[in-house]
Amino acid sequence: MKVLLLSDLHCENNHEKTGKSIIPAVATYIREVAPDRVIVAGDMAGGAARCIRYLEELEQSSGTALSYVPGNHSIWTDKRTDSWHEYELLRAHHSSLIGKPLLLGDKWAVVGDMGWYDYTYREKSWTREDCVTRKESYWRDSVFARWGMEDEEVTDRMLDSFRTQLEATADRRVVFVNHFIPYDEYCPISQHSRVWNMIRPFMGSRRIGELIDAMPHVEHVVFGHVHYRYGTRRRGDKWVHCHPLGYLHEWKTNNIEREIRLASHVIEL
Numbered sequence: 001m002k003v004l005l006l007s008d009l010h011c012e013n014n015h016e017k018t019g020k021s022i023i024p025a026v027a028t029y030i031r032e033v034a035p036d037r038v039i040v041a042g043d044m045a046g047g048a049a050r051c052i053r054y055l056e057e058l059e060q061s062s063g064t065a066l067s068y069v070p071g072n073h074s075i076w077t078d079k080r081t082d083s084w085h086e087y088e089l090l091r092a093h094h095s096s097l098i099g100k101p102l103l104l105g106d107k108w109a110v111v112g113d114m115g116w117y118d119y120t121y122r123e124k125s126w127t128r129e130d131c132v133t134r135k136e137s138y139w140r141d142s143v144f145a146r147w148g149m150e151d152e153e154v155t156d157r158m159l160d161s162f163r164t165q166l167e168a169t170a171d172r173r174v175v176f177v178n179h180f181i182p183y184d185e186y187c188p189i190s191q192h193s194r195v196w197n198m199i200r201p202f203m204g205s206r207r208i209g210e211l212i213d214a215m216p217h218v219e220h221v222v223f224g225h226v227h228y229r230y231g232t233r234r235r236g237d238k239w240v241h242c243h244p245l246g247y248l249h250e251w252k253t254n255n256i257e258r259e260i261r262l263a264s265h266v267i268e269l
Ligand SMILES: [Fe+2]
Pocket: 008, 010, 043, 071, 225, 226, 227, 246
């Protein structure tokens, strides 16, 4: 079983910046790899409707089934709706992993949900209020992610979802997918970027990592969100995969045909 990992395609932003849709190039690459399944770990585009449009376009033009978990951009909304509305639209879509583990063969399951952040990666000297203040200044979720509850509570909900799904698949080997950073070492303090240090609290949750580390049947961990290509690394008894495409200005080349090869990974199950 061959599974292709992608994340953070940011389709509309990259269309705007490169002057053409990235979907045809990504679809051609998928056809070339010919995986049994494609997993996209969030941030396909901004808002649920646009995400769904791009997911369906990619699915049709690649001829391959996709599995998706939302990223923070996927649930961005204006004042008329809240982010749970966007989340529910994505959950109802056939590509969604939320609440319905994808069984692959008789041994494997893909388990996923969006995840969120809870400031566990803040610097030790920062209070929770420091994080809230910095979120308003540095992080656009403060305007467009509207949950009607605190970030920690959203994370609690995600942890409940992960726990339930992981317990239901305890008899299988699991590929775990969420959008956010689950481990400290992927969210280090920078000596060079003040802005990065300001936004670290919004990168993920240490509690997600602790949950999956207690689950030995989780063998692969897939995430995105941070637009730094950490690649694939061994961590204890798990493989950890981070292969985001990110924005044009973050690419190594300005050529989507080459870039998508650099920002993807195949796992054989
Ligand atoms: Fe992203």
